[in-house]
Amino acid sequence: MGAHPSISPAAEAAVLREMELQKLVTAFVCTGLAFLLLPGTFLGVWNLIALSANRLPRSLPPAWIQAHGQAQIFGWIGAFVIGIGFYSLSKMGRLRPFAVNRGWQSWALWTSGVALHWATGVYGWEWRLMLPLSAFFMLAGFLVFFLTVRQHKPRHTGLPLIQRPQVWMRLVMASTIVFLLSLLLNAGGAMYVALRAGTPALPAAVDQRLVLLAAWGFLVISIWGFNARWLPVFAGLLQPAGRGLTAALIIQIGALVAGFAGLHIMCAALLIAASVTAACALHVFVRGTQPSKVQGIHRSFPQFLKIAYVWLLVAAVLALAASLFDRNGGITGASRHALTVGFVGTMVFSIGCRVLPAFCGMHALFSPRLMFYALAALNVGCLLRVSAEIPAYELNLSLAWAALPVSAIAELIAVALFVINLSVTFARPPAHLAAQKAGV
Secondary structure: OOOOOOOOOOHHHHHHHHHHHHHHHHHHHHHHHHHHHHHHHHHHHHHHHHHHHHHHOOOHHHHHHHHHHHHHHHHHHHHHHHHHHHHHHHEEEEEEOOHHHHHHHHHHHHHHHHHHHHHHHHHHHHHHHHHHHHHHHHHHHHHHHHHHHHEEEEOOOOOHHHHHHHHHHHHHHHHHHHHHHHHHHHHHHHHHHHOOOOOOOOOOHHHHHHHHHHHHHHHHHHHHHHHHHHHHOOOOOOOOOOOHHHOOOOOHHHHHHHHEEEEEEEEHHHHHHHHHHHHHOOOOOOOOOOOOOOOOOOOOHHHHHHHHHHHHHHHHHHHHHHHHHHHOOOHHHHHHHHHHHHHHHHHHHHHHHHHHHOOOOOOOOOOOOHHHHHHHHHHHHHHHHHHHHHHHHHOOHHHHHHHHHHHHHHHHHHHHHHHEEEEEEEEEOOOHHHHHHHOO
């Protein structure tokens, strides 16, 4: 890019830096979408159809189930969080000039690690080497991100950000630490499996704790943090109650500790308390102080945010029921699905259509209608899955088994619509260029 006579060198450098950051976050987001659609949702649909055909809850190799879960949690949401983290911290303050290069290093390591884990879990080729290698690639990719953003400082001050964080930042930092802990646990489990196990699947006790840490720790706490930052702006909600969110975080950490100690009933009870506290502190179900900003997205946006928190509460209540009554994994599976698809999926499909087009090049969302269809299909599929999984697994009801593949197809359609909507959005010119062209 040549220097324009009316643009200062500093301004031109800022434009170039913004473009590089947009390319970086777009790479992370597109990678996450690929993991969501193919190894995440498609493999999950395949697994569920196979289970429904056999009518045996434990008829599939655990490594397949774990590969699907890793692609969903780490491949999809993990990629989103790391990419948005690089972009947001650069916009909020300043990172050193090599931050973008570090971002590409992180992307290469992270993508390689998640893809290798998925391929190893499904195909099992040289898994004693590939499984720990994939875990260390992921850990290395995250550490590049973590060590880079630790150098972030806010504008107009020489003090580190950690000395005076806002409540939403405390939540995001806590979720980042839990993210790191989950990756360390994953790496330790992979090493144990490679040295002592007979299959590439983590032991059930390790997998259970990894899911607890990654889903209820990393995912939920990070969403609370980003909600505290964005919902007052985008949904017109009241400013979050700082003490309430801090209390929710403390209770949630207590739940994670109880779960690791094997105190499952206590863990589930604390998850319910933390979820209720967070929803109240964020004022999710209270009338906002101003209209929601739905320009360019579907007007149902505020309603789906509320639905997401209903799913969070359902997931927590089902977790308690699972600790008391689960026999064949049906209640546990329903709780996990209500959390990952109902809460996390609905939240990302809603907020993602609002913020990702802007982060990835100042685009306008291609189709608000597709946004609604994706959210509707996702919630219909999740409702079918959660309501059918318990009677299918626990009572072996034929009608419930027949409903499970239908739920999987509905969710696959939802994911495909979400991916298509964002992919077309990113492929189109930025909104300001499209407006200029239309004006001409």
